[in-house]
Ligand SMILES: CC(=O)N[C@H]1[C@@H](OP(=O)(O)OP(=O)(O)OC[C@H]2O[C@@H](n3ccc(=O)[nH]c3=O)[C@H](O)[C@@H]2O)O[C@H](CO)[C@@H](O)[C@@H]1O[C@H](C)C(=O)N[C@@H](C)C(=O)N[C@H](CCC(=O)O)C(=O)O
Ligand SMILES: Nc1ncnc2c1ncn2[C@@H]1O[C@H](COP(=O)(O)OP(=O)(O)OP(=O)(O)O)[C@@H](O)[C@H]1O
Ligand SMILES: N[C@H](CCC[C@H](N)C(=O)O)C(=O)O
C-alpha cells in the first residue's frame with residue numbers, strides 16, 4: 001500500500017479514476033480494463049502527477065507508473081489517507097433494498113437532525129449537508145466522490161452520515177473502507193438482473209452490507225416480512241432487529257394497529273412508543289419504511305420526540321407526491337420503476353379512488369429487460385387503464401422497450417403513446433370527477449435521457465399545465 005510519506009512526496013492535489021475528469025496535480029487510478037493504459041495516458045497528458053496501475057507500464061509511462069497488486073484496494077486505502085479518514089469521525093448508517101431506500105434515508109436524516117445531530121445525506125435525489133444540497137448522478141457515488149463528500153461532512157461539523165447503498169455499489173466496492181454503525185434492509189424484489197443476472201447474486205450483493213461493511217458491534221435492522229429479509233436475518237451473526245408490519249411471529253418489532261388514509265398513517269407500535277405515531281407519508285409501503293426506520297431510530301438512541309417530529313414533517317420529492325388535487329381529481333407523481341413498487345403504489349392509489357384509476361408509465365432503457373413484461377401485467381391488473389409510454393429510453397429504441405412491456409398485457413385497457421409528454425397530456429385530459437392518475441417511474445427526475453443526452457423533462461410541470 002502507498003504510504004502517507006510517498007503520497008506527500010508526490011505532492012498530490014486530488015484523486016481521480018476517470019480520465020475525463022482529471023485535474024492537474026491528481027493521482028490517477030487506472031482501473032483494470034482493456035483501455036486502462038489509454039485512460040492513463042490521457043490522464044497524464046492532462047496533468048496527473050502519477051498513475052496507479054496493476055498492469056505493467058508501457059515504457060514511455062514507466063517513470064510515472066506505480067505498480068500495485070490491486071488498484072481497487074489501493075484506491076480505497078489512498079482515499080482514506082488523502083481525506084484524513086473521514087469515516088472514523090462519523091457515525092455512518094446505510095440502507096439497502098430494492099425499494100424504499102431513498103424514503104428511508106430521508107427519514108433517517110430527518111430523525112437524526114431533529115435529534116440535534118448534524119447529519120449528511122447521500123442518495124438518489126441528492127447529497128446534502130444541512131441546507132447545502134447537490135444533485136446526485138448515482139444513488140451511491142463512486143468511492144472517491146464518497147470519501148470527498150464525507151470529508152466535507154466532517155469539515156462542516158457533521159457527526160452522522162446517512163446513505164443509500166445500492167447493490168451495484170456494494171458489489172463494486174464503492175463503500176470500501178467504511179464500517180457502518182447501522183445497516184437497514186427494506187426488501188428484495190425483481191430489478192437489476194441486467195447487472196446481477198440472478199436474484200441470488202443480487203441478494204449476495206445486498207448481503208455484503210451486513211457481512212463486510214457493518215461494524216462488528218453495529219446493528220442490523222431488517223424487514224422480515226420480505227422473504228429475503230427473513231433469510232438475511234437468519235444468516236447474519238451481528239446484533240440484529242427483526243421488524244414486521246404483518247406481525248410475523250417472532251419478529252421483535254411489530255405494530256398493533258395501523259390507520260391509513262389519504263392524509264397519512266397512524267402507527268401504534270408499543271415497542272417504540274406508548275401512544276400512536278403520525279406521519280404524512282401515505283400508503284402501506286410507506287408503513288414498511290416508517291416502521292423500519294422507527295425501529296432503527298429506537299435502536300440507536302434517537303428520542304421519541306425526534307422520531308415524532310421527523311415523521312410529521314418529512315417530505316420525499318417524487319414519492320407518492322400529490323401533484324394535483326382539486327378535491328375531485330387527483331394526480332400523483334411516483335418513482336415506481338420496479339414491478340413490486342408499481343404493484344404497491346397502484347394498490348394504495350386504488351384504495352383512495354372512488355372513480356377510475358389510471359397509470360402512465362414506461363421502463364428505462366439499458367436496464368433490466370425482464371421486469372418490463374411483468375410491469376405491463378401489473379399495470380393492466382392494478383389500474384383500470386394504462387398509458388404505456390417512455391421512461392428514460394437511453395440508447396434503446398423506445399418502441400422496442402414498449403413492445404417488451406406490452407408483451408405482458410392481454411386486455412384492451414391500455415394505449416401506447418411513445419411520447420411521455422403526449423401520454424401524460426392525454427391521461428390528464430381523460431380524467432373525470434373521482435378519478436386518480438398515477439404517473440410512475442421518474443419521480444423527482446427533471447430530465448429524460450434519450451440516447452446519451454439528458455433533456456429537461458418534469459412530469460410535475462406537464463401535469464400542472466394540463467390540469468389547469
Ligand atoms: C454498471 C455500473 O454500475 N457501472 C459503474 C461502474 O462503471 P464501470 O466500472 O463499468 O466503468 P467503465 O465505464 O467501464 O470504466 C472503467 C473505468 O475507466 C474509467 N474511464 C472510463 C472512460 C473514460 O473515458 N475514462 C476513464 O478513465 C472509469 O471512470 C472507470 O473507473 O463504475 C463507474 C464509476 O464508479 C460508475 O460511474 C458506473 O456507473 C454507471 C454510469 C451507471 O449507470 N450505473 C448505474 C447502473 C448504477 O450504479 N446504479 C445504482 C442504482 C441502483 C439502485 O438505485 O438500486 C447507483 O448506485 O446509482
Ligand atoms: N418499502 C417499499 N416497498 C415497496 N415499494 C416501495 C417501498 N417504498 C417505496 N416504494 C415504491 O418504490 C418507489 C421508490 O422508492 P424509493 O425512492 O424510496 O426507493 P429506492 O430504493 O431508493 O429506489 P432507487 O433504487 O431507484 O433509488 C416509490 O416511489 C414507491 O413507488
Ligand atoms: N436507480 C434506478 C433508477 C431508475 C429510474 C428510471 N426512471 C429509469 O430510468 O429506469 C436504476 O438505476 O435502475
Ligand SMILES: [Mg+2]
Pocket residue numbers: 101102103123124125139164
Ligand atoms: Mg434511491
